[in-house]
Amino acid sequence: MGSNLILKNANIINEEGIVTTNKNLYIEDGKISRISEEFTPQNEETVDCSGLFVTPGLVNLHTHSPMNIFKGIAEDVSIEDWFNRKIWPYESKMTEEDTYYGALLAIVEMIDNGVTAFADHYFNADRICDAVLETGIRADIAPTLFGISEDFDEQLEKVTGLIEKRGNESSHLRLRFGPHSPYTCSNHALIKILDRAKNIGVGIHIHMSETKIQVEESIEKYGVTPFEMLYNAGGFDVPLIVAHGLWIREGDLKYLNDDTYFAVSPKTYMKLNMGMGKIWELKDRINLCTGTDGAASSNTLNPLEQVRMFALIGKMFNSATEFKLEDMWKMLMRGHKALGFKSGCIKVGYSADLAIWDLKRVNTMPVYNPLASIIYSSNAKNIIHTMVNGKFIKKDERVLVDTEYILKKAYEHSMNIVRRGKGNTKIIF
Ligand SMILES: [Zn+2]
Numbered sequence: 001m002g003s004n005l006i007l008k009n010a011n012i013i014n015e016e017g018i019v020t021t022n023k024n025l026y027i028e029d030g031k032i033s034r035i036s037e038e039f040t041p042q043n044e045e046t047v048d049c050s051g052l053f054v055t056p057g058l059v060n061l062h063t064h065s066p067m068n069i070f071k072g073i074a075e076d077v078s079i080e081d082w083f084n085r086k087i088w089p090y091e092s093k094m095t096e097e098d099t100y101y102g103a104l105l106a107i108v109e110m111i112d113n114g115v116t117a118f119a120d121h122y123f124n125a126d127r128i129c130d131a132v133l134e135t136g137i138r139a140d141i142a143p144t145l146f147g148i149s150e151d152f153d154e155q156l157e158k159v160t161g162l163i164e165k166r167g168n169e170s171s172h173l174r175l176r177f178g179p180h181s182p183y184t185c186s187n188h189a190l191i192k193i194l195d196r197a198k199n200i201g202v203g204i205h206i207h208m209s210e211t212k213i214q215v216e217e218s219i220e221k222y223g224v225t226p227f228e229m230l231y232n233a234g235g236f237d238v239p240l241i242v243a244h245g246l247w248i249r250e251g252d253l254k255y256l257n258d259d260t261y262f263a264v265s266p267k268t269y270m271k272l273n274m275g276m277g278k279i280w281e282l283k284d285r286i287n288l289c290t291g292t293d294g295a296a297s298s299n300t301l302n303p304l305e306q307v308r309m310f311a312l313i314g315k316m317f318n319s320a321t322e323f324k325l326e327d328m329w330k331m332l333m334r335g336h337k338a339l340g341f342k343s344g345c346i347k348v349g350y351s352a353d354l355a356i357w358d359l360k361r362v363n364t365m366p367v368y369n370p371l372a373s374i375i376y377s378s379n380a381k382n383i384i385h386t387m388v389n390g391k392f393i394k395k396d397e398r399v400l401v402d403t404e405y406i407l408k409k410a411y412e413h414s415m416n417i418v419r420r421g422k423g424n425t426k427i428i429f
Contacts, residue, residue: 004028005390006041007356010049014346015056015336017329017371025054027352030389034348047385053357053370056344057116057386059335060262062205062243062291062301064122064136065131066094068109069294069413074306079211079272083429087296089422091123098417099124101130106301110405111137111399113302114355114383117339119241119263119291121178121205124156124158129166132173134400136393138353140339142178142205142241146427147189160196167202171389174202174339176239181207182226183214184427190233203239204261206230209247212272227252236260241338243291247278253285259336263291266309269299280314285324289335307332308375325371352390357382 004019007025012035014020026034026044067087074086099122110118117138120128125143132139144151145158149252163175177197179185185193197204209215209226218226227248230236239259244267265281279286284304290303290310298306305327314323334343336353343353357374359365359383364373 003397005352005356006039006044007049007054008039008046008052010052010297010356011271012143012346013055013370014328015051015194015330015333015344017298019370023221025346027390030352030391031105032346032348032352035346045337045388047219048065049356051360052357052384053359053374054346055355055374056333056346057353057358057388058114058303059289059339059344060110060301060333061241061261061289061290061335061338062265062293063106063118063119063120063301064294064296065106065120065128065301066099066102066122066124067294067296068301069098069410069417070294073298073417079274080429082272082297084425088425088427088429092423092425093420094123094417096124096127098413100131101406101413103128103151104135104401105404105410106122106295107131107137108399108401108403109301110311111135111386111393112380112383113211113304114357114380115301115303115395116343116355116386116388117336119205119335119339119340121243125175125206126162126166127290129169129175134171134282136388136391138172138339138341138388139162140174140176140241142176144178145184145185145193146180147193148427152189154194156192160200161201162203169202171341172340176203176205177240179204179206179271181210182218182229187222187229187233190230190235194238196233198234203241204235205241205243206235207243208245208317209252209277210244212247212277214252215247215249216426225249227251227255231255241339241342243293245286246279247276247287248278248286250278250282253282256286258287261287261289261334263289263335264310265291265293265298265306266313267300267306270309270313276313276314276317280310280318282315287334287338289330289338289367291395302380303335304375306377311375315426323370323373325375328375329371352387353383354387356385358384376390
């Protein structure tokens with residue numbers, strides 16, 4: 001069988017940040033089948049990429065995609081008020097359809113920004129799965145579980161059923177368990193969740209050590225840090241996405257292994273005054289990746305913006321010669337390894353999950369160093385095409401979904417959220 005598609009005469013930036021020029025990238029059955037200077041078309045579709053840069057797609061390793069429907073609803077508040085007075089009360093009245101349209105809105109924004117895969121953590125996950133499959137992006141979805149809820153056992157059954165039902169439905173979809181955090185899940189609940197995860201053979205995705213107070217309270221109440229608590233429950237025996245881990249302590253490092261990935265979201269940390277924590281200092285000893293968190297705190301879902309902020313904060317408070325472009329690029333690419341879709345490398349056999357950039361624009365010209373152009377100057381307008389599994393999901397600067405319809409529905413649902421107002425929440429941050 002011949003190739004399905006050739007990206008002709010492209011410049012390539014690989015996962016290590018190494019640039020090669022004027023290559024033809026052959027894609028067959030969704031995978032990269034050949035990278036060559038020779039252009040030998042048979043019957044394939046050819047896309048001229050002269051002067052463009054082809055890179056692996058971006059990964060957003062921690063978000064709450066449906067929270068796009070709450071973007072801007074909780075501004076200029078403390079982190080306590082953000083949770084207790086705004087987000088959790090609104091969420092308590094959220095419907096499945098709010099979730100669905102919030103997720104669709106989020107996915108369109110991510111595709112526009114060159115994201116080819118994201119890790120999500122939310123309720124009503126069935127409808128998020130629908131949104132993923134309808135748009136062609138890839139996602140790893142963790143249905144959220146609060147271990148301290150009265151109906152925890154019932155929720156655990158429901159989530160287990162969903163993971164079993166949808167986990168193998170498509171190569172675009174993976175599911176794992178989403179215990180919210182050690183402070184909202186008792187040790188007992190964490191153990192129950194991890195038993196299930198091990199039985200089914202999936203990982204978990206959990207918020208850890210987000211604030212300094214959270215860590216201090218854990219030590220005061222239980223005598224252990226959140227990381228130690230998770231370790232004691234078996235949390236490091238499975239593939240693990242740590243959301244934030246901002247206030248990890250030196251002593252927690254011994255629990256981490258090669259299958260522990262951190263998704264960090266500096267924009268949220270700055271906005272909610274969460275402090276520097278330890279992740280900048282420990283950057284070379286942790287598998288750091290980028291996440292955006294939900295749009296209710298980060299307002300945008302572009303992982304590139306987060307890595308840019310990570311580098312700038314690092315340079316501001318440590319050293320201008322550290323947080324180098326190549327390291328930031330690798331941080332951006334590392335999320336692919338965490339998700340295991342066999343994407344993230346420009347190599348034969350890897351999935352063609354790609355972003356194709358035009359850096360010959362006002363904001364990025366001249367291009368002395370393509371990584372600098374991308375990391376410090378680019379925006380979504382530089383992404384000409386986004387592709388998953390060899391199929392375009394953004395083509396010629398346009399995301400291939402009915403954006404007008406999604407915007408209309410998002411508007412209607414945002415109006416409904418305001419009309420319904422806040423409900424009561426039993427969980428306290
Ligand atoms: Zn989060």
